[in-house]
Amino acid sequence: MAQRQGSAAYDFKTFEAKTNQKARAEIVNIAERQRKKNLKKTSVSILLACTVFIAIFAANVFGYIQLTETTSEISKATSQLETLQNEYKSLEISYASMVDLRNVEQLAIYNFGMSKLDKNQVEYIALNEKDKVEHLESERGGILGFVDDILDLLNISH
Amino acid sequence: MSGSANKNLKATVNKRTRKRMLVIFVIFILLGVVPVFINLFYVQIVKHDFYLGKATTQQMRNATITPARGTIYDRNMKKLAVSATVETVYINPSSVESDEQAELIADGLSDILGVDRETVLEKTKKKNYYEIIKRKVEKEEADRVREFKVEHKLKAIELVEDTKRYYPYGNFASSVIGFVGTDNYGLQGVEAYYDEELQGLPGKITSAKNASGTAMPLEYEQYIDPENGKNLVLTIDEVVQHYVEKHLENAVIEHNVQQRGAAIVMNVKTGEILALANKPDYDLNDPFALTDEFELSIESLEGDEYNAAVSEYLNQIWRNKVVSDTYEPGSVFKTVTAAIGLEEKKVSLDSTFYCPGYYMVGKTRVGCWKHAGHGSETFLKGLENSCNPVFMQVGLSIGTDLFYKYFDAFGLREKTGIDLPGEAEGIPHTYENLSNPISLATSSFGQTFKVTPIQMLTAVAAVTNGGYLVQPHVAKEFVDDNGVVIQSVDTTPKRQVISAETSATVANMMEQVVSSGTGGNAYLQGYRIGGKTATSEKTDQRDENGQVTKYSVSFVGIAPADDPMYAILVMLDEPNTSVTSGGQLVAPVVRNIFNDILPYLGVVPQYTPEELANLEISVPNVIGSDVKTAKTELSNAGFTYRIEGEGQTVVDQVPKTGERLSKGSSIILYTAESATSSLIVPDVIGCTPAEAKERLEAAGFNIKEIGTLGETDCFAVKQSLAHGTAAAAGTVVEVTFLKDTHGAE
Numbered sequence: 001m002a003q004r005q006g007s008a009a010y011d012f013k014t015f016e017a018k019t020n021q022k023a024r025a026e027i028v029n030i031a032e033r034q035r036k037k038n039l040k041k042t043s044v045s046i047l048l049a050c051t052v053f054i055a056i057f058a059a060n061v062f063g064y065i066q067l068t069e070t071t072s073e074i075s076k077a078t079s080q081l082e083t084l085q086n087e088y089k090s091l092e093i094s095y096a097s098m099v100d101l102r103n104v105e106q107l108a109i110y111n112f113g114m115s116k117l118d119k120n121q122v123e124y125i126a127l128n129e130k131d132k133v134e135h136l137e138s139e140r141g142g143i144l145g146f147v148d149d150i151l152d153l154l155n156i157s158h
Numbered sequence: 159m160s161g162s163a164n165k166n167l168k169a170t171v172n173k174r175t176r177k178r179m180l181v182i183f184v185i186f187i188l189l190g191v192v193p194v195f196i197n198l199f200y201v202q203i204v205k206h207d208f209y210l211g212k213a214t215t216q217q218m219r220n221a222t223i224t225p226a227r228g229t230i231y232d233r234n235m236k237k238l239a240v241s242a243t244v245e246t247v248y249i250n251p252s253s254v255e256s257d258e259q260a261e262l263i264a265d266g267l268s269d270i271l272g273v274d275r276e277t278v279l280e281k282t283k284k285k286n287y288y289e290i291i292k293r294k295v296e297k298e299e300a301d302r303v304r305e306f307k308v309e310h311k312l313k314a315i316e317l318v319e320d321t322k323r324y325y326p327y328g329n330f331a332s333s334v335i336g337f338v339g340t341d342n343y344g345l346q347g348v349e350a351y352y353d354e355e356l357q358g359l360p361g362k363i364t365s366a367k368n369a370s371g372t373a374m375p376l377e378y379e380q381y382i383d384p385e386n387g388k389n390l391v392l393t394i395d396e397v398v399q400h401y402v403e404k405h406l407e408n409a410v411i412e413h414n415v416q417q418r419g420a421a422i423v424m425n426v427k428t429g430e431i432l433a434l435a436n437k438p439d440y441d442l443n444d445p446f447a448l449t450d451e452f453e454l455s456i457e458s459l460e461g462d463e464y465n466a467a468v469s470e471y472l473n474q475i476w477r478n479k480v481v482s483d484t485y486e487p488g489s490v491f492k493t494v495t496a497a498i499g500l501e502e503k504k505v506s507l508d509s510t511f512y513c514p515g516y517y518m519v520g521k522t523r524v525g526c527w528k529h530a531g532h533g534s535e536t537f538l539k540g541l542e543n544s545c546n547p548v549f550m551q552v553g554l555s556i557g558t559d560l561f562y563k564y565f566d567a568f569g570l571r572e573k574t575g576i577d578l579p580g581e582a583e584g585i586p587h588t589y590e591n592l593s594n595p596i597s598l599a600t601s602s603f604g605q606t607f608k609v610t611p612i613q614m615l616t617a618v619a620a621v622t623n624g625g626y627l628v629q630p631h632v633a634k635e636f637v638d639d640n641g642v643v644i645q646s647v648d649t650t651p652k653r654q655v656i657s658a659e660t661s662a663t664v665a666n667m668m669e670q671v672v673s674s675g676t677g678g679n680a681y682l683q684g685y686r687i688g689g690k691t692a693t694s695e696k697t698d699q700r701d702e703n704g705q706v707t708k709y710s711v712s713f714v715g716i717a718p719a720d721d722p723m724y725a726i727l728v729m730l731d732e733p734n735t736s737v738t739s740g741g742q743l744v745a746p747v748v749r750n751i752f753n754d755i756l757p758y759l760g761v762v763p764q765y766t767p768e769e770l771a772n773l774e775i776s777v778p779n780v781i782g783s784d785v786k787t788a789k790t791e792l793s794n795a796g797f798t799y800r801i802e803g804e805g806q807t808v809v810d811q812v813p814k815t816g817e818r819l820s821k822g823s824s825i826i827l828y829t830a831e832s833a834t835s836s837l838i839v840p841d842v843i844g845c846t847p848a849e850a851k852e853r854l855e856a857a858g859f860n861i862k863e864i865g866t867l868g869e870t871d872c873f874a875v876k877q878s879l880a881h882g883t884a885a886a887a888g889t890v891v892e893v894t895f896l897k898d899t900h901g902a903e
Binding site: 082086087089090092093096097100101102105115117121122124 | 236237240242243296297324326327328330396397400404757762763776816
């Protein structure tokens with residue numbers, strides 16, 4: 001405790017120490033608040049960084065999972081396609097063996113009572129003229145039609 | 159001390175404590191995490207390559223991708239041979255857990271796959287990891303095996319992908335197509351000849367799979383596409399092949415042929431083979447199958463004897479007689495001798511000869527097939543009659559040098575080079591042998607030397623196509639899976655052997671053989687067919703008395719004779735009939751084949767007025783018409799008629815509508831519901847066509863002639879209704895006529 005010396009009522013030094021103490025306390029408070037603020041900021045940054053890191057990591061893992069799943073699906077679909085193609089081939093082979101000429105002839109003659117074509121049922125036609133092709137073009141009206149007419153006059157193909 | 163001082167002290171103490179705790183916490187974290195990071199660093203960085211290698215070995219799978227074997231098509235892109243995926247069932251004996259499980263596996267697999275139960279059981283007891291139970295299992299069976307495996311949780315049963323070759327048409331073109339073995343390598347036919355092109359090149363896939371076998375993405379994944387086999391398009395025409403096989407098979411059965419029959423159809427201008435058949439043959443889907451008849455014959459054999467018999471049988475049935483067997487060509491070769499003689503101007507069509515039934519070559523008497531002799535004849539007539547003395551004289555006048563040279567030029571001393579495996583060379587005379595007049599004389603009519611059927615047909619093609627020796631071939635081109643042609647076969651002729659003029663002359667002579675010679679049984683209305691018959695002795699097979707008792711008969715036909723496009727050779731080796739004659743046994747086969755294939759191939763018939771007059775037409779349907787209308791319709795069609803009953807409406811007719819008869823045939827019209835009159839069929843065997851027609855019409859029947867057209871020197875050999883059979887009046891009796899060409903020629 002400060003000792004009273006002289007006219008203590010007007011000893012402003014007593015008041016000065018108290019003022020300094022108050023000022024120092026205020027400084028400490030401000031520093032403390034600043035420190036707490038900084039701490040908060042740091043914590044938030046660290047949290048954000050961790051979140052981003054985890055998010056990237058999760059996305060990477062998810063990507064790999066998707067890739068593996070898709071690869072597996074492609075593999076299944078390819079296998080299915082091969083099975084169906086094979087089945088198609090087997091059915092084609094079965095069909096071909098049923099329409100074997102021998103079978104067809106037997107069925108036609110013995111089941112349906114059909115007979116082969118008479119020679120005089122066939123008429124041969126001689127084509128003496130060369131083949132002709134007639135190409136029809138639609139008429140165009142307006143300016144284009146006028147141009148076509150000019151070209152026709154000049155015997156230029158269009 | 160005041161309160162605030164205490165507070166400060168507390169704060170200081172707390173701060174110090176927190177600091178210490180933090181430090182300890184950090185130390186513990188570091189103690190835990192740092193070793194982990196050091197280890198991670200060590201594993202992932204320092205030992206990166208080592209562990210990557212281990213993971214790769216564990217996860218990566220190297221698999222060979224089997225290429226698809228090329229498909230074989232006919233010339234019209236009909237699939238004749240196709241590959242499809244099947245499965246092979248195998249067991250892992252080391253995974254069989256108990257005897258009960260082994261029994262279960264044996265029971266199940268033998269039931270599903272049709273394999274022997276004891277064999278399967280034996281395999282389950284072996285000390286290895288891979289025992290095949292059955293290869294090339296179809297999907298239905300494979301699915302049943304899978305169900306069985308899953309149902310009983312049998313780890314020991316496994317299935318692996320395999321391929322199987324299918325031949326949709328069974329034994330169709332078996333000699334040409336051939337078949338593949340269990341490892342999908344060609345063993346016969348074009349499957350063997352073009353095996354490399356059909357196989358393709360395998361691919362490779364390197365991928366990663368996890369523990370359950372699922373594919374994983376892998377940076378090292380590599381996929382090398384397999385190169386599928388090329389698809390082969392043959393020159394074979396499915397329709398032509400069908401008819402050739404049908405008629406050849408009928409002939410082999412009808413004439414009880416002992417050593418198989420062979421037939422070839424060739425485009426003489428390009429050498430393309432449109433059909434090639436040997437009968438009997440085998441089913442390509444089951445080439446190791448034995449006929450019931452054969453199995454019965456070897457029932458008593460066992461062990462090595464049994465195996466040897468089966469082996470011999472299979473080799474015989476697989477053998478392509480057309481390219482692998484040699485035979486003495488006989489009189490078909492006279493077409494070659496004729497070409498040489500005309501080309502070298504040693505003879506002309508009008509050159510005259512005399513045949514007393516034999517010819518003396520030095521002191522040796524060589525007979526003609528007609529023992530009584532043909533008498534005086536021209537060279538043309540000599541070919542028509544297939545007269546041996548004529549050709550012996552022509553051969554001797556040609557001489558050894560020229561004969562030997564032309565024998566070479568016609569390709570008869572070398573393989574044709576046809577693209578089928580197992581081609582044999584002929585057994586020709588050496589120059590020294592041919593210098594012997596007897597050898598030269600007998601060679602001139604096709605005896606005492608041997609050629610293959612394909613060599614003979616190629617030579618005949620050269621004789622008739624303008625003189626060019628073509629390259630016979632069965633492969634037309636290779637195409638990819640999209641049908642784009644990758645490779646074509648060259649059809650350039652090898653060389654010109656004779657002039658176009660000589661070729662045309664010989665073709666014309668061959669036409670005369672059919673129209674007025676020994677080849678009359680090959681005659682076909684509306685078509686100009688040329689041909690040559692052959693009945694050749696098997697001179698290297700004699701009985702204990704030195705007599706030849708075995709023959710092969712053949713016929714070569716060309717059409718159209720004025721500009722030959724197609725040639726057919728049919729050969730029957732050792733027919734077992736009372737009559738042995740190429741003209742009687744084989745010429746009708748060639749006629750039947752031409753009858754079926756020429757319209758299909760677009761050869762237009764050109765009927766002579768005589769043929770038109772005798773053209774068969776269908777009987778119209780007049781049932782239900784009134785009698786007057788029926789009479790008019792039948793008259794307009796060219797038929798005659800007879801009315802039975804007093805009614806005004808036709809209630810029945812014989813023959814029925816659709817029956818084909820020649821103009822002038824009689825149709826019986828019934829106008830009352832009375833029973834049709836029943837008559838007895840007379841015997842017409844041995845009659846000429848005119849005699850047979852008269853006899854049948856007098857008995858109230860109609861005749862349908864099969865064979866020659868009203869010739870006088872042919873006779874009936876078969877009638878569809880036997881003598882003594884009762885049949886309705888007007889019934890058509892089919893009578894088959896043959897020209898008398900009996901004897902060796």
